[in-house]
């Protein structure tokens with residue numbers, strides 16, 4: 261097995277950053293989570309990110325904005341999503357009780373819509389008239405195209421040319437929703453290049469354009485803002501698990517690409533020291549092969565896309581291409597708050613290989629009748645270790661961030677079948 | 680020593696009553712030896728200062744020409760170490776022409792900010808432009824530059840209002856680089872009439888010479904900008920010459936330097952309006 265084995269409480273935390281008492285105090289006024297985060301962007305964009313920061317702070321404090329968002333989350337997205345006790349999965353592993361947070365039941369099939377709904381309302385509040393986004397698998401692109409269709413705003417989605425080829429159904433979905441998909445051929449023609457191209461668009465169209473970033477990554481205020489919009493996941497889990505079990509869970513698990521579904525689940529629990537947090541990165545063909553997307557397990561800190569965080573990079577600081585079966589995890593970085601949670605030892609970052617994710621994909625399909633997104637399947641793949649560590653009387657909540665229909669062709673291909 | 684190289688050059692040009700011509704070339708493009716030959720030939724071709732790009736895999740403010748130049752350089756193995764070696768080799772034969780390195784933050788983080796400023800200074804680098812390190816993130820870099828007598832050169836842009844301009848010009852020296860278009864390098868064209876009042880504004884806020892770049896490709900445009908700015912920067916048009924010469928199997932150095940010559944002449948003979 262390529263991934264680290266049973267997680268232990270002796271984390272690999274660095275000693276340079278002390279463990280804080282109150283995690284809700286982050287980021288600081290400079291958009292920093294300890295050493296990570298910040299605003300490393302070209303000067304042309306600085307006034308825009310400051311404007312966004314101010315507009316988001318005002319919206320966050322505005323009850324009217326929050327009420328409007330809640331309304332759409334309930335009636336359009338379909339929230340709250342259920343917290344489901346996975347009885348057969350629990351019995352299969354024989355350890356802690358496993359609950360699945362059913363984000364795959366949201367409109368458009370993943371957690372991405374939570375963030376898109378928040379940001380589109382903010383964009384309109386700011387008077388922006390054109391939306392741009394980057395996408396890897398196309399899930400965020402579809403969610404963005406969806407909210408743009410709903411509110412009648414033009415939408416341009418940048419997508420690596422390689423991913424356009426890999427994810428044709430999602431490209432077609434975006435087109436159906438009225439979005440323009442622009443294939444990106446620069447660099448390695450994948451997600452990081454799509455993000456570069458979206459930033460270039462933003463630098464060029466500073467007056468009317470809103471950049472709707474799809475994960476808790478990039479420059480401040482995006483990591484904090486996207487986290488806040490995704491924190492509905494963890495907030496609901498808190499209520500639901502107390503209702504079902506009368507107490508908080510022992511462990512939370514989520515897959516980590518940029519880190520938005522994970523931080524959305526984790527954040528409302530950060531100050532509950534007894535709740536263990538496990539993020540699962542994509543180990544691709546194995547972290548030791550160099551062909552993976554595990555920024556924490558196989559990278560080191562650096563600066564990309566506006567923030568300081570863990571990155572896949574060579575000795576010279578050139579960014580390396582990520583590799584994963586999951587296009588949604590195929591990114592060489594990770595959101596800065598995760599980098600911080602790792603360093604202070606608050607969360608533990610494991611990894612799962614392509615093969616392990618495929619096995620988990622088929623296992624959940626057979627045991628629970630739920631096809632998980634191949635992204636979410638990475639978290640499922642580490643359930644054996646985590647349920648064992650937490651033990652029989654324990655409770656584990658795993659974020660099922662998306663549904664797996666989009667992945668059937670890729671899964672079939674990996675299993676050597678034609679559909 | 681090095682900061683004064685930039686100041687001395689601008690003082691001399693002021694006495695001559697003309698703007699500087701500043702070519703931008705990419706270290707290691709199309710390969711190390713050719714890039715060195717180009718570098719060595721620039722002053723004689725009319726370069727008053729030199730901007731030397733160091734390649735990065737993900738240059739978010741560059742248009743396709745400079746993106747491709749970086750890819751060519753990386754493909755031939757150019758590194759930050761290699762870039763400093765190029766500067767040192769250039770410096771061995773030219774003690775007067777200021778060299779400003781331009782690029783992105785991550786290779787510097789990898790090297791170590793303080794160590795990099797020390798080593799760059801030793802190689803003969805006079806200034807640094809780090810595109811994705813805005814003033815908000817520049818504390819450690821500004822300290823390191825101060826300690827090693829390197830000018831940290833800032834970018835002012837069409838989105839910089841007066842309040843922002845104050846932040847932009849804090850802890851800067853040498854000159855200020857005015858990005859003449861909202862956009863990436865090498866795509867939109869700069870308009871001299873629109874640029875003139877902006878240059879005056881940046882000059883007033885900083886008390887420093889103002890270089891203009893990002894949208895200048897032709898001798899005509901260079902001459903027009905030279906009438907309103909203290910320096911004219913041309914980059915994408917030069918790296919495009921590299922690409923074309925490679926494609927056509929022509930002498931890259933000759934082709935780039937003759938383009939530099941025509942641009943430099945245009946700048947040299949443009950009469951500056953009194954400022």
Ligand SMILES: Cc1ncc(COP(=O)(O)O)c(C=O)c1O
Nearest residue numbers: 399517518519520521588661662
């Ligand atoms: C279903 C699903 N889960 C997870 C991710 C990874 O993103 P994040 O780490 O931001 O949650 C994606 C990204 O496309 C996704 O589609």
